[in-house]
Amino acid sequence: MKLIDREWVSKAPKLSHVAPFDGIRGFGIFGVMIGHSYPLDTLSFAGIVDIFFVISGFLITSLLLQEQRSYGRIDLKKFYARRSLRLLPLLYVMLVVVGIAGVAAKYAGLLDGTVYTMRELAKETVAAGFYVHNVFYPLLTGPWHAHLWTLSVEEQFYLVVGIFMLVALKRGGIRVVAGILVFLVLAIQLSRGFGFTGPLKGPVLAVWLQRPDSLMVGMLCAIVNANLAGPLSERTKRILSIGGYVGIVGIFVAVWASTSFARNQLNIHVPFWPGDANYVADPEATVRALVDQPGWRLDLSGGPYWLQWGFSLSSWSFFLVTLPAFRVPEWGPNRLMSIKPLVMVGGLLSYGLYLWHYPVQHFTRIIVGTVETGRAGDHYRMDMNPYFQLALDIVLPFMLAVPTYFLVEKKALQLKDRFQVERAAKAEARVDAADPSSLG
Numbered sequence: 380m381k382l383i384d385r386e387w388v389s390k391a392p393k394l395s396h397v398a399p400f401d402g403i404r405g406f407g408i409f410g411v412m413i414g415h416s417y418p419l420d421t422l423s424f425a426g427i428v429d430i431f432f433v434i435s436g437f438l439i440t441s442l443l444l445q446e447q448r449s450y451g452r453i454d455l456k457k458f459y460a461r462r463s464l465r466l467l468p469l470l471y472v473m474l475v476v477v478g479i480a481g482v483a484a485k486y487a488g489l490l491d492g493t494v495y496t497m498r499e500l501a502k503e504t505v506a507a508g509f510y511v512h513n514v515f516y517p518l519l520t521g522p523w524h525a526h527l528w529t530l531s532v533e534e535q536f537y538l539v540v541g542i543f544m545l546v547a548l549k550r551g552g553i554r555v556v557a558g559i560l561v562f563l564v565l566a567i568q569l570s571r572g573f574g575f576t577g578p579l580k581g582p583v584l585a586v587w588l589q590r591p592d593s594l595m596v597g598m599l600c601a602i603v604n605a606n607l608a609g610p611l612s613e614r615t616k617r618i619l620s621i622g623g624y625v626g627i628v629g630i631f632v633a634v635w636a637s638t639s640f641a642r643n644q645l646n647i648h649v650p651f652w653p654g655d656a657n658y659v660a661d662p663e664a665t666v667r668a669l670v671d672q673p674g675w676r677l678d679l680s681g682g683p684y685w686l687q688w689g690f691s692l693s694s695w696s697f698f699l700v701t702l703p704a705f706r707v708p709e710w711g712p713n714r715l716m717s718i719k720p721l722v723m724v725g726g727l728l729s730y731g732l733y734l735w736h737y738p739v740q741h742f743t744r745i746i747v748g749t750v751e752t753g754r755a756g757d758h759y760r761m762d763m764n765p766y767f768q769l770a771l772d773i774v775l776p777f778m779l780a781v782p783t784y785f786l787v788e789k790k791a792l793q794l795k796d797r798f799q800v801e802r803a804a805k806a807e808a809r810v811d812a813a814d815p816s817s818l819g
């Protein structure tokens with residue numbers, strides 16, 4: 380097998396709408412909202428982000444490979460324009476609305492004695508608006524917009540992967556790309572698993588938490604998929620389907636292992652990491668204590684902790700789920716993941732729900748008030764029935780996500796269509812057909 384192959388193109392079928400992916404997004408966004416509603420009870424729900432990252436890495440890489448196969452090139456300007464129109468408009472609307480609400484809450488005296496300051500609001504708004512939230516808050520903190528670190532990581536990924544794939548495909552180095560990705564993923568996941576930080580403890584811990592390796596796993600999944608020529612044989616479908624079931628089990632284990640349900644109902648305790656309960660109460664102090672440890676390896680002797688294996692298990696498990704979800708339509712779980720309400724939520728509203736739910740939940744607590752429950756820092760519990768709190772935390776974001784989808788996202792998506800390479804190619808073909816000089 381040649382390492383450099385300038386003739387290589389993707390053999391995968393054309394990537395169109397994949398209903399199971401939207402259904403998974405639907406499941407995932409409900410999990411994220413529940414996780415942020417009761418974070419101390421759902422620490423391992425953090426693995427849901429890895430699922431979103433794998434989907435992102437897979438879809439973006441597949442689309443770039445498909446574009447190169449169809450048109451012999453990758454149009455980076457159009458690629459970045461499409462990404463910007465998909466992500467920026469609603470993000471900026473949300474930042475403006477939260478900014479106005481924050482100023483109003485300040486003048487109403489609702490922020491007195493809280494961590495919600497105008498200085499932090501301004502800092503986080505600028506950092507999120509320029510997609511560098513994860514740089515200014517490497518430990519995934521920030522009172523106003525802590526959830527926006529994921530968008531920063533993804534946007535930085537889009538910036539790098541577009542150029543990376545353009546150069547690789549031009550030079551026929553897709554196998555080199557795969558090798559580099561495998562090396563980087565293993566380096567991150569093994570260092571996280573064994574607690575090896577080297578001399579750069581702070582940046583290494585930030586990489587462990589921000590999980591670029593999950594995006595790379597998605598890229599690897601796209602490259603594997605691109606090498607599976609269709610139609611698939613029954614044997615290949617069977618192998619992918621079995622792998623998918625294994626992946627479902629892995630996701631279930633990863634997502635539920637470090638939760639109060641596992642601890643109290645199943646009597647299985649998997650601490651998230653040293654200082655488990657403090658992860659939400661005071662994450663910076665917890666991480667700082669780890670950084671201050673001497674040596675190039677953290678003392679994780681009380682483990683194994685979820686941090687060491689949970690993110691990695693989530694990403695590789697979804698690697699196994701992604702292939703049958705896309706390539707084996709008759710795979711049993713695809714029917715569940717294609718239920719229309721979930722597909723609608725995942726396909727149309729998941730981005731808006733992700734943006735709105737975090738500030739909505741926090742403003743709810745600022746307005747309604749919270750109650751101490753005996754666990755340090757557990758200011759997420761409000762003085763109300765816990766099921767009512769959960770319903771409130773899930774329903775209220777829909778009240779903003781639905782109208783802003785139609786008023787902002789849908790209009791931006793219509794503009795986004797103008798930057799589709801396929802549309803441009805068809806227009807060029809019409810011009811050539813009408814131009815006699817093009818007949819040679």
